Amino acid sequence: MGREVAYLVFVETHKSYIAILFIQFVYAGMALFSKAAILKGMNHFVFVVYRQALASIALAPFAYFFERDRYAPLSYTLLFKIFLVSFCGVTLGLNLYYVAIKYTSATLAAATTNTIPAITFVMAVILRMEILSMRQLSGLAKVLGSIAGVSGALVFAFVKGPPIHLFNGYPSNQSSNSPHTYSMTDGSTVEWLKGPLVMLSANTAWSLWLILQAPIVEQYPAKLRLTTLQCFFSCIQSACWAIGFERNIDSWKLGWDIRLLSVAYCGVVVTGITFWLQIWVIEKKGPVFIAIVGGAILLVGGLYSVLWGKNKEETKQSEIKEPIQETKEEIV
Numbered sequence: 001m002g003r004e005v006a007y008l009v010f011v012e013t014h015k016s017y018i019a020i021l022f023i024q025f026v027y028a029g030m031a032l033f034s035k036a037a038i039l040k041g042m043n044h045f046v047f048v049v050y051r052q053a054l055a056s057i058a059l060a061p062f063a064y065f066f067e068r069d070r071y072a073p074l075s076y077t078l079l080f081k082i083f084l085v086s087f088c089g090v091t092l093g094l095n096l097y098y099v100a101i102k103y104t105s106a107t108l109a110a111a112t113t114n115t116i117p118a119i120t121f122v123m124a125v126i127l128r129m130e131i132l133s134m135r136q137l138s139g140l141a142k143v144l145g146s147i148a149g150v151s152g153a154l155v156f157a158f159v160k161g162p163p164i165h166l167f168n169g170y171p172s173n174q175s176s177n178s179p180h181t182y183s184m185t186d187g188s189t190v191e192w193l194k195g196p197l198v199m200l201s202a203n204t205a206w207s208l209w210l211i212l213q214a215p216i217v218e219q220y221p222a223k224l225r226l227t228t229l230q231c232f233f234s235c236i237q238s239a240c241w242a243i244g245f246e247r248n249i250d251s252w253k254l255g256w257d258i259r260l261l262s263v264a265y266c267g268v269v270v271t272g273i274t275f276w277l278q279i280w281v282i283e284k285k286g287p288v289f290i291a292i293v294g295g296a297i298l299l300v301g302g303l304y305s306v307l308w309g310k311n312k313e314e315t316k317q318s319e320i321k322e323p324i325q326e327t328k329e330e331i332v
Contacts, residue, residue, distance in 0.1 A: 016281050023274045030270045033111040035101055037262035043251045044098035045242035047263065050254065052235035054088070054267030056228060059276075063224040082226065085216055086233035089209020090211060094234070095241060096202035104193035112199045119207040144251035213279055225275045 038044055103107050220226050246252075254260050 007330055019277045019281055023277055026274050027113070030266055031101070033258075033262040033265050034098060035105065035109070038098070038102055040258050042259045042262075043242070044102055045095060045238065045245050045257075046252055047098055047266075048091075048094045048238045049235060049242050050263045051094075051267040051271060052231050052238055054233040054263060055271035055275075056235055057274045058268045059224065059228040059231060063222075063228040067222045067224050070222050072220050072225065074220065076217055079229075081216065082220070082229050083233050085209065085212045086230040087237050089205055089212065089233035090230055091237040091241070093202050093205035095199055095211060095238060096205060100195050100199035100202055104199065108196065109199060112196060112203065115200060115203045116207050116210075119204050120210050123142050123211050158285045209253060210278070213261055223276060223279045227272075227279060231271055231275070 024272070034047070102114060216226065217223065254263065
């Protein structure tokens with residue numbers, strides 16, 4: 001009984017951290033599924049439309065049944081604000097993200113999210129939502145941490161190494177005759193630069209969305225309805241965007257393949273669940289918290305995993321060497 005109480009207390013006090021960790025894993029899956037759908041030939045603008053439409057349909061019943069008794073007045077001014085926030089963060093951020101992922105890898109897309117904490121922090125300081133004091137150690141740590149996050153993402157984005165072939169199903173554009181050399185033509189260089197720069201723009205739009213959630217939630221505290229409205233508005237905005245860029249009817253067709261699975265995952269799990277979780281965490285902890293803590297958890301977890309794996313390898317190597325040494329001594 002005591003253990004159960006302690007477990008419940010732990011979950012209650014750390015639920016914001018658990019939610020952010022879950023969000024990070026979901027976003028990693030989003031990068032993989034999205035890249036797979038685009039490689040399968042799906043138009044990235046159409047992908048956003050279907051994703052947001054499915055998210056709106058999935059969230060609407062929950063928003064109605066769980067928050068129908070909650071009083072949250074919705075004026076035309078507030079509705080217009082939600083429309084603008086949806087465009088600045090969700091519509092612009094997602095469409096730029098999928099344009100960038102077309103030219104880059106899912107790994108780079110996940111890695112460049114390290115710029116989001118720094119961008120969010122700078123925006124929060126400019127808008128006076130975050131306090132910065134360079135005379136204090138905490139303020140200096142914020143600045144150095146932001147610089148480190150951006151520097152790491154830029155190094156990962158612009159330092160180009162040899163291609164690593166993990167899946168045979170996704171062919172590389174590079175020649176297999178020279179696996180240790182990586183040459184780029186002028187066209188590929190432009191695309192290589194375009195991807196990270198567009199991804200940086202997408203992260204900036206996403207950081208702006210995180211910042212703008214706090215004042216919107218104060219005016220409209222019904223979080224499920226707020227998430228549903230943002231998904232609905234972004235679906236309409238993305239549809240206008242997609243129609244302008246893609247007129248081919250065949251590009252709008254979905255089949256029973258990875259494209260439908262990716263749309264379902266990104267629509268229901270990513271947009272439907274994690275957007276609501278992020279708004280909830282922002283209301284509790286603020287926009288900078290959700291941007292920074294997720295990266296910190298993955299950084300510490302990744303470092304621990306590497307050290308643990310290295311220790312296991314050394315242990316196995318020592319266990320192998322000991323019998324060999326004993327055998328040599330017996331022969332001598």
